[in-house]
Amino acid sequence: MLVAVGLTTTDLKTLDHTEVVLTSSGALEVFQLPESRDLVTLLGVGTSDKPFEKIAAGQRFTVKGIKEAKTGSFVLEAFDGGKKLPRTNGCFLVRGSHSINLLSIRRPGASGTTGAKYNGSIAVFVRNGHVRVALILDLDKYLNGVLHSEIPASYHIEAVKAQAVAARTYGLNPRISHGKDGVNVCDSYLCCQYFGGLTTVSSPTHERAIHETLGEVLTYREKPILALFSSCAGGHTENYNNCFSDPATGQFPPPELPYLSGVPETKNKVDLKLFDDKNLRHFYNSAPYTVDAASNHFKWKVHLTADDLESHMHATVQAMLKDERAPFVVAPPSGKFGHIESFRIPKRGVSGCAIEIEVKTSTGTWRVMKELVIRDLFKTPGKKLARLKSARIFLDQSHDKLGHLSALSISGLGWGHGVGLQQTGAQGWAKEGSKYQTILAHYFTGAKIEKV
Ligand SMILES: [Zn+2]
Known part of the structure; x- marks a missing residue:
C-alpha cells in the first residue's frame, strides 16, 4: 500500500x-x-510512459x-x-x-x-x-x-x-x-x-x-482508528475527549471516541478515582505499582516562585489570546490579567488530567482549558520550562503574611497527553509477557487489528 x-x-x-x-x-x-x-x-504512471x-x-x-x-x-x-x-x-x-x-x-x-x-x-x-x-x-x-x-x-x-x-x-x-x-x-x-x-x-x-506486523492497522467499525500515543501516562491513561478538541470544528470537549478511553496501568484494573484531587495526591505519594512506574517521567515536581509566575504568565496568556489557543482561554469581565492570587483545578479527567484550571487574579478569574494549553500556561523561560510535562497535576500554594501568593509547587505524573498507547506502559506490559495484540487491546478498547 x-x-x-x-x-x-x-x-x-x-x-x-x-x-x-x-x-x-x-x-x-x-x-x-x-x-x-x-x-x-x-x-498510475507506467514504465512505458514517456517522461516529460x-x-x-x-x-x-x-x-x-x-x-x-x-x-x-x-x-x-x-x-x-x-x-x-x-x-x-x-x-x-x-x-x-x-x-x-x-x-x-x-x-x-x-x-x-x-x-x-x-x-x-x-x-x-x-x-x-x-x-x-x-x-x-x-x-x-x-x-x-x-x-x-x-x-x-x-x-x-x-x-x-x-x-x-x-x-x-x-x-x-x-x-x-x-x-x-x-x-x-x-x-x-x-x-x-x-x-x-x-x-x-x-x-x-x-x-x-x-x-512481523506487516500491513496491520487498528480499526473500529471497519475504519482506521485515531491511534494516538504518548511517552508516559504516569499510571493511568486519559479519555480522548478530556484532552483534545475536535480538529474539524474546534469544539471542546469533542464527541467521545469509545476506543480512546482511559485505563489504569495496574494488573487488577481497580478504579483509582483519580479525578478527585485527594485521590490523585494519594496515588502520587503512595506510588502503587503500575507497569510504567520505572520511567523517569512517571513522577515530577516543578517549583515556581510568585516572581516566576508574575514575570511570565501574563505574557503567555496574551500570546495565547492571539493564536489558535484563544478559544480555550476565557477572560474575566475586566479583560485584564492582574496580580496572581491563587489557582484552582475545577475539572479533571479519569486519570486526574486537568481539563480546566482557574487563575484568580486581582482583576478577576481567568479560565484556561485543554491539556496542552494548560501545560503551556506555566511556560517559564527563566527556569528553562517550555511547558509542563503533563496536565496530570495537583498544586500546593504558599501565601505570605499579607495573604499574597508567594510560591507554587506543581506535582505531576507522566509526560505527554496520555491518550491511547503510552510507550513506557507498553514496555512494562511487554516485559510482563504481554504480546503486542494484548497491549493494543488494552490501550484501544474494542479496536480490531486488520490487514490493509
Ligand atoms: Zn500533519
Missing part, C-alpha cells in the same frame, strides 16, 4: 514551499501530470511557483539545471532508481543537519498559491522512518510491534486530516508524527517489528 507524505519546510512548520530543489546520484525521470486531489493515484524530462545524475531540478501575468493563475516553472521547461498548473512527479536529495529542505541526521534524502517518488504541485512537495512511498517504508524517531530500538520487541501498528494506523488516519492538502499525513511532529526519511538510520528491531 502506498502513502503520500507531505514534506514540511526546514522548520517543520508549514507544507508551503517557495522553491523546491532536488537532485540524485542516479538519473531521474520527470512526468508532468494533471492536478489530482489524491496523489497516490498519480503513481530526464535529469542527468548530479543535475539539479528546480521548481518555483509563479503567478502568470496573463491569467493571474499560480503555476509551476521548472528548470533542468539552467534549462527552463514549459510551465504547468498540474504536478511534476519525479522518480529514479536512486534516493532523491531534496536540497531545499534540511533535516537533522546522525552527522548533524543535512539535506533531506528520500527513497520513493517526489510529487511537486500547487495548493492555495504555494508549492507543495509530497513523498510517495510504501506504507511500511514510511513506518521505518517514523519508528526510529518515535520509539527507542532498545525497547522490548512486543512494545515496538504495538507502536508499529499504532504508527502505521496513524499514518493512514492522522488527527488533523490532510485530505485538503492532497496527502495522507505530513512529516512533522508538530502536526502528525516525525518522518525524517533517510537521514534516520533504521535498526534491526524496528525492521523486525514492521515485518
Whole structure:
C-alpha cells in the first residue's frame, strides 16, 4: 500500500514551499501530470510512459511557483539545471532508481543537519498559491522512518510491534486530516508524527517489528482508528475527549471516541478515582505499582516562585489570546490579567488530567482549558520550562503574611497527553509477557487489528 507524505519546510512548520530543489546520484525521470486531489493515484504512471524530462545524475531540478501575468493563475516553472521547461498548473512527479536529495529542505541526521534524502517518488504541485512537495512511498517504508524517531530500538520487541501498528494506523488516519492538502499525513511532529526519511538510520528491531506486523492497522467499525500515543501516562491513561478538541470544528470537549478511553496501568484494573484531587495526591505519594512506574517521567515536581509566575504568565496568556489557543482561554469581565492570587483545578479527567484550571487574579478569574494549553500556561523561560510535562497535576500554594501568593509547587505524573498507547506502559506490559495484540487491546478498547 502506498502513502503520500507531505514534506514540511526546514522548520517543520508549514507544507508551503517557495522553491523546491532536488537532485540524485542516479538519473531521474520527470512526468508532468494533471492536478489530482489524491496523489497516490498519480503513481498510475507506467514504465512505458514517456517522461516529460530526464535529469542527468548530479543535475539539479528546480521548481518555483509563479503567478502568470496573463491569467493571474499560480503555476509551476521548472528548470533542468539552467534549462527552463514549459510551465504547468498540474504536478511534476519525479522518480529514479536512486534516493532523491531534496536540497531545499534540511533535516537533522546522525552527522548533524543535512539535506533531506528520500527513497520513493517526489510529487511537486500547487495548493492555495504555494508549492507543495509530497513523498510517495510504501506504507511500511514510511513506518521505518517514523519508528526510529518515535520509539527507542532498545525497547522490548512486543512494545515496538504495538507502536508499529499504532504508527502505521496513524499514518493512514492522522488527527488533523490532510485530505485538503492532497496527502495522507505530513512529516512533522508538530502536526502528525516525525518522518525524517533517510537521514534516520533504521535498526534491526524496528525492521523486525514492521515485518512481523506487516500491513496491520487498528480499526473500529471497519475504519482506521485515531491511534494516538504518548511517552508516559504516569499510571493511568486519559479519555480522548478530556484532552483534545475536535480538529474539524474546534469544539471542546469533542464527541467521545469509545476506543480512546482511559485505563489504569495496574494488573487488577481497580478504579483509582483519580479525578478527585485527594485521590490523585494519594496515588502520587503512595506510588502503587503500575507497569510504567520505572520511567523517569512517571513522577515530577516543578517549583515556581510568585516572581516566576508574575514575570511570565501574563505574557503567555496574551500570546495565547492571539493564536489558535484563544478559544480555550476565557477572560474575566475586566479583560485584564492582574496580580496572581491563587489557582484552582475545577475539572479533571479519569486519570486526574486537568481539563480546566482557574487563575484568580486581582482583576478577576481567568479560565484556561485543554491539556496542552494548560501545560503551556506555566511556560517559564527563566527556569528553562517550555511547558509542563503533563496536565496530570495537583498544586500546593504558599501565601505570605499579607495573604499574597508567594510560591507554587506543581506535582505531576507522566509526560505527554496520555491518550491511547503510552510507550513506557507498553514496555512494562511487554516485559510482563504481554504480546503486542494484548497491549493494543488494552490501550484501544474494542479496536480490531486488520490487514490493509
Ligand atoms: Zn500533519
